[in-house]
Amino acid sequence: MLEIRNVWKTFHPGTPNEVRALQGVDLTLEDGSFTIIIGTNGSGKSTTLNAVAGSFFVDEGQLRIGGTDVTRWPEHRRASLIGRVFQNPFSGTAPSLSIAENFSLAARRGLSRGLGPALGSRMKAEMRDAVRQLNMGLEARLDNAIGTLSGGQRQALTLLMAAWRKPQLLLLDEHTAALDPKSADQVIALSETLIARDRLTTLMVTHSMQQAASLGDRLIMMHRGKVIHDLRGAEKARVRPADLLERFEELRRSELLDESAAEMLERLYV
């Protein structure tokens, strides 16, 4: 479904701020797979998702979604294939528009937008049913500005909106990181339901080892702009939070080793 082929991305090349964020990422997601990405801060998880979504063009490599080469497609064009939820609950909704209007925007993701009324009564009935399933009491507030809702409520709505038109690919970037534990659990439960219901091919970034162990059918670990571990099937099913922490610890030790080795070489030769 998604093919990431040898993708490279350097921010601010040739300046003191140069960051080699992606250094040859290779990843192929099968149709209907639910893949979790973990990794240390700055390892390139968000950059990978942004590269797929088209927030910027990659320096090198290829991106295919459902067999179509989208490497040079602008972000708004790729959106016809991709549903997205951001880490920041403010990013996914238009605050001064009502819940219903936000939904009407998501209902035309990837379609042309003309002079038809944005809110038909049929659409409103459909979205009321969907929103009711959140059990947040929001179905009575469809005409309220979304900016008046809590972060958890907004994130749940963003998720519903992203999945509304059954995207070929769902991108979730730490979408519960900014929420309190209870809201985070609610949003995770909703994610699981939606992903399972429509068998959505999903790529989800998280820092929660709990989520990484319990969710999804495949687990990827990134480090320094590369995929360094790839667990699937039975191996993924067996994995526990403690094992994952172990891997991070391993990584930290080898980094320290790298540094002390470099220091030693420096002492010897400089």
Next chain:
Amino acid sequence: MNLLLGAAAIGFILSLLALGVYVSFRIFEFSDITAEGSITTGAAIAAVLLTHGWAPLTATFAGALGGMCAGTVTGLLATRCGINRLLSGILTMTALYSINLRIMGKSNIPLTNDHTMVSQAEAWGKAAFGKSTLAIWGWEVAVRDASLLIMVPALILVVCLALYFFLHTNLGTAMRATGDNAQMIRALGVDDGVMVVFGLALSNGLIALGGALLAQYQGFADVQMGIGMVVWGLASVIIGEALVGTRKLGYAITGTVMGSVLFRLLVAVALRWGLNPNDLKLITAAFVLAALIVPNALKSLKQKPRSLTHA
């Protein structure tokens, strides 16, 4: 009384300016000063066409079309050429000064003897009332003023309704979301750059429509008439927001029209009380400045009650 009636009529006409400013500054959060040129463009095109004997309605809408082109140019400069938004507006505005002079061929076109929407309204009024002055509650009112005060608000009402319904279409909703959260609307498959271009075309179309009507009302088009117009429009928007709030689009549109009329009435009264007309722009600018900083100042006072008690 006639003074106030005239002020109200101008207020209604310039509510088109205020609506345009509302679209660019509030909906798109785009500080667009193309308006200072496009309002004149609307006036210039309408005036030239009217002196060539075009039908008033056609000439007026041609003026609005000119404004839409100007807005499109600013939008393209900002989104496709990546030029700073304020600078994009300044560039278009500056270019428009020469273009407006080209259109007009001279710096001022009088419209006193031409058939305009205003003379049309006056003719209808005379036919309806059968005389040239009316007595309303003991006041002598010129039929011209009375008929304009019926025709202009009716026209504004039509424009407001059209704007309201347009902003609730799929396209209009996407445009509003663009100003609110461009990242979100891109993720939902909309080219936000195109939305900005459409928005500025809409905004400057409204403003040029206002300019075309203003020229017909005051009986001339002048190449200088746009100076200070953005701030006047902003003042109207701000008064409207204070009057009815910003919660719902319908309120915001109504408030903007009310703000424009109230602003004109206040200006008329102030001038009557001896305010020097030359000081008008300074006072308007000071008013907008105050409206921009006072809410923030109040907020910071509320957030730091400690520093107040220590002061």
